[in-house]
Amino acid sequence: MSDQHHEETHVVEYGQYIYIWLGLLAFTGITVTVSGINLGNWTIVIALLIASIKSYYVLNYFMHLSYEDKIFKAFVLTAFLTFFIFLSFTFWDYSFMR
Amino acid sequence: MSSLDHAAVHHVHRDDYGSRMGMWLFLFTELILFGGLFIVYAVYRFTHQQEFHLAAQELNTTIGLINTIALLTSSMTAAMSITAMQKGSIRFAKGLIWMTIGFAFVFMINKYFEWGAKIHHGIFPGSKDLLAKPEGEILYFGLYYVMTGLHTLHVIIGVIFFMFILRQIKQQKIRPDAYVRLENSALYWHLVDLIWIFLFPLFYLIH
Numbered sequence: 271m272s273d274q275h276h277e278e279t280h281v282v283e284y285g286q287y288i289y290i291w292l293g294l295l296a297f298t299g300i301t302v303t304v305s306g307i308n309l310g311n312w313t314i315v316i317a318l319l320i321a322s323i324k325s326y327y328v329l330n331y332f333m334h335l336s337y338e339d340k341i342f343k344a345f346v347l348t349a350f351l352t353f354f355i356f357l358s359f360t361f362w363d364y365s366f367m368r
Numbered sequence: 369m370s371s372l373d374h375a376a377v378h379h380v381h382r383d384d385y386g387s388r389m390g391m392w393l394f395l396f397t398e399l400i401l402f403g404g405l406f407i408v409y410a411v412y413r414f415t416h417q418q419e420f421h422l423a424a425q426e427l428n429t430t431i432g433l434i435n436t437i438a439l440l441t442s443s444m445t446a447a448m449s450i451t452a453m454q455k456g457s458i459r460f461a462k463g464l465i466w467m468t469i470g471f472a473f474v475f476m477i478n479k480y481f482e483w484g485a486k487i488h489h490g491i492f493p494g495s496k497d498l499l500a501k502p503e504g505e506i507l508y509f510g511l512y513y514v515m516t517g518l519h520t521l522h523v524i525i526g527v528i529f530f531m532f533i534l535r536q537i538k539q540q541k542i543r544p545d546a547y548v549r550l551e552n553s554a555l556y557w558h559l560v561d562l563i564w565i566f567l568f569p570l571f572y573l574i575h
């Protein structure tokens with residue numbers, strides 16, 4: 271991909287969207303099935319892992335992030351990193367309060 | 369770049385790249401808005417695990433699943449409408465946007481019945497029945513109403529965006545050579561989908 275702003279537009283074919291959609295439905299099926307099995311603390315880990323995989327596909331393909339310039343990806347990464355810092359510091363704090 | 373695009377660059381100031389970037393920056397503020405609520409959820413779930421499990425069993429997984437499928441499918445039709453517009457199939461693009469709006473209504477009607485049933489059973493913020501429950505369940509349902517409510521508000525806003533898009537397509541303000549507003553509305557819609565991807569397992573699937 272060129273770094274110029276007026277790069278050629280990327281046309282994603284309908285078929286590719288259908289593949290992504292089928293994949294997302296499959297992951298939804300997996301997450302519902304897994305939730306029915308008692309895995310203790312792993313239940314939430316697996317649920318969040320599957321949700322993250324689904325998000326990756328939505329971000330990259332539905333939201334066209336994989337066809338955008340690097341700067342867009344850097345933005346998204348920074349945003350998620352910021353959120354992760356909020357989340358982890360909150361729990362860090364909590365683990366010392368208890 | 370086609371000659372038509374070239375003409376547009378010379379006659380009107382237009383920066384699709386900057387426009388999309390602006391939309392992404394706006395979406396990050398949404399991440400912080402919902403992110404704050406997700407952190408509150410995480411902490412209370414951590415401190416009231418058993419009660420969250422009990423409360424979650426009162427939600428209908430099937431309704432949640434139907435809504436998940438509705439939103440995932442609407443996300444696909446929204447993304448496809450951009451492809452249709454790029455290819456110059458304006459009628460198909462409009463059809464896909466109408467489908468997106470249709471799935472949004474499936475979601476909202478489902479939500480209406482879901483909330484309706486909960487309220488009918490006396491579970492709503494501040495109700496006697498809810499306040500009689502343990503603290504963790506009160507927190508769970510408080511978060512449930514605030515987070516799914518705020519999310520549904522975004523669904524409604526997304527529908528309004530797409531209505532504007534349909535109007536602008538009719539007015540030929542959105543055309544196969546100028547469709548960044550459609551792209552940005554679709555980005556907003558995908559964010560609504562992304563948030564639901566996390567809300568669904570966190571509220572409906574903790575058994």
